[in-house]
Amino acid sequence: MTSSSRMVATGFATLVALALAATAQAAEIKVLSIPFKGPLDQIGSQFERETGHKVVATYAPSGPLRKQIDAGEPFDVVLIFNDVVDELIKQGKVAPGTRVYIARAGLGLAVKRGAAKPDIRSADAFKRALLASKSIAYAAQGPSGVHLLGLLDRLGISQVIMPKLKLMEAGSLVVGPVAKGEVEMGIVSIPFIVAEPGVELAGPLPRELQDYVHYSSGIGHAAQDANAASALVRYFREASSREILKSHGLEVQIPP
Numbered sequence: 171m172t173s174s175s176r177m178v179a180t181g182f183a184t185l186v187a188l189a190l191a192a193t194a195q196a197a198e199i200k201v202l203s204i205p206f207k208g209p210l211d212q213i214g215s216q217f218e219r220e221t222g223h224k225v226v227a228t229y230a231p232s233g234p235l236r237k238q239i240d241a242g243e244p245f246d247v248v249l250i251f252n253d254v255v256d257e258l259i260k261q262g263k264v265a266p267g268t269r270v271y272i273a274r275a276g277l278g279l280a281v282k283r284g285a286a287k288p289d290i291r292s293a294d295a296f297k298r299a300l301l302a303s304k305s306i307a308y309a310a311q312g313p314s315g316v317h318l319l320g321l322l323d324r325l326g327i328s329q330v331i332m333p334k335l336k337l338m339e340a341g342s343l344v345v346g347p348v349a350k351g352e353v354e355m356g357i358v359s360i361p362f363i364v365a366e367p368g369v370e371l372a373g374p375l376p377r378e379l380q381d382y383v384h385y386s387s388g389i390g391h392a393a394q395d396a397n398a399a400s401a402l403v404r405y406f407r408e409a410s411s412r413e414i415l416k417s418h419g420l421e422v423q424i425p426p
Contacts, residue, residue: 195222196221196222196223196224197223197224197394197395197398198223198224198226198394199223199224199225199226199246199247199395199398199399199402200226200228200244200245200246200247200394201214201225201226201227201228201245201246201247201248201249201402202227202228202230202235202238202239202243202245202247202248202249202250203227203228203229203230203235203248203249203250204229204230204231204232204235204249204250204251204342204385205229205230205231205340205341205342205362205365206229206249206361206385207227207229207365208361208364208365208418209361209414209415209417209418209420210225210227210229210249211227212414213405213406213411213414213415214227214402216405216410216411217401217402217405221398221401223398223401223402225402231312231339231340231341231342231343232250232251232254232312232340233311233339233340235248235250236250236254239258239263244390244392244394245390245393246389246390246393246394246395246396246398246399247387247388247389247390247393247399247402247403248264248387248388248390249272249385249386249387250385250386251313251383251384251385251386252269252271252384252385252386255269255386255387255388256269258388259388262391263390263391264388264389264390264391265388265389265390265391265393265396268387268388268389268400268403269386269387269388270386270387270388270403270406270407271384271385271386272385272386272387272406272415272422273384273385273415273420273421273422274382274383274384274385274420274421275359275360275361275382275383275385275419275420275421276359276360276374276375276380276381276382276421277314277317277318277357277358277359277360277374277375277380277381277382277383278357278358278359278360278363278371278372278373278374278375278419279296279299279355279356279357279371279372279373279375280344280345280348280355280356280357280358280362280363280366280369280370280371280372281348281354281355281369281370281372282348282349282351282354282368282369282370283349283367283368283369283370284370285354285370287370287372287373288302288303288355288372290372290373290375290376291373291376292376293325293376293378293379295376296325296375296376296379297325297327299355300322300325300327300331300334301327301330301331303334303354303355304334304354305334305335305336305353305354305355306331306334306335306336306353306354306355306356306357307335307336307338307344307345307347307348307353307355307356307357307358308335308336308337308338308344308356308357308358309337309338309339309340309341309343309344309358310337310338310339311339311340312340312341312358312383313359313381313383314341314344314357314358314359314381314383315337315341317381318357321379324379336353341358341359341362342362344356344357344358344362345358345362345363345365345366345368345369346366348366348368348369349366349367349368349369350368355372356369357375359383359419360374360419360420361418361419361420363419364418364419365418365419371419382421385420387403387406389403
């Protein structure tokens with residue numbers, strides 16, 4: 171074998187070794203997440219291209235997601251409400267010290283695409299819009315629904331509005347009936363509104379009535395590769411990831 175042939179062979183062997191090492195280091199990261207499909211799919215794809223790791227995400231509303239975890243569903247990263255991550259840490263399902271704040275979402279009012287958008291820029295205007303509405307979808311079990319019911323009491327219109335309310339099981343289900351024209355408007359976290367092409371955001375709730383849903387991640391106590399899971403969580407704080415979150419109606423703020 172000539173010296174040039176030996177150099178080519180050596181170089182090829184080195185490339186093969188590096189490729190095998192990269193493959194050996196690549197991990198499959200299982201993520202359990204509330205319906206964050208839009209932003210997480212984009213961020214996950216970028217992360218996969220840059221690291222070689224594989225992100226496998228399962229999406230479900232918070233209630234069913236908790237049931238999966240309680241039933242022993244394995245996961246490397248969970249993405250859900252702040253307080254739920256804290257509960258999972260107490261239960262030993264999420265590793266202590268791994269909760270990382272990701273973003274928050276304000277509440278907004280959705281209408282069918284092309285429909286007139288009511289003025290909700292002030293508390294009085296929001297109240298008038300609710301009183302004038304024929305039907306309102308909301309998520310009774312989620313934070314947005316709990317806040318809405320409190321607002322109705324605060325505005326003194328509970329008795330008038332309650333018959334108009336259409337209860338949905340989860341925030342991700344609120345906008346569907348609005349898009350189909352089955353319900354006139356929906357009140358839910360803004361990312362759910364942005365994700366549905368059949369609806370439009372009439373506007374966020376007025377500042378004095380606004381509330382925020384806060385999302386955090388945690389690393390599973392039995393994560394298969396805690397380092398890879400941590401790398402994915404850190405990636406959420408990258409500038410490109412933050413821009414993706416913002417484009418989906420999320421606000422990247424200083425942790426509460």
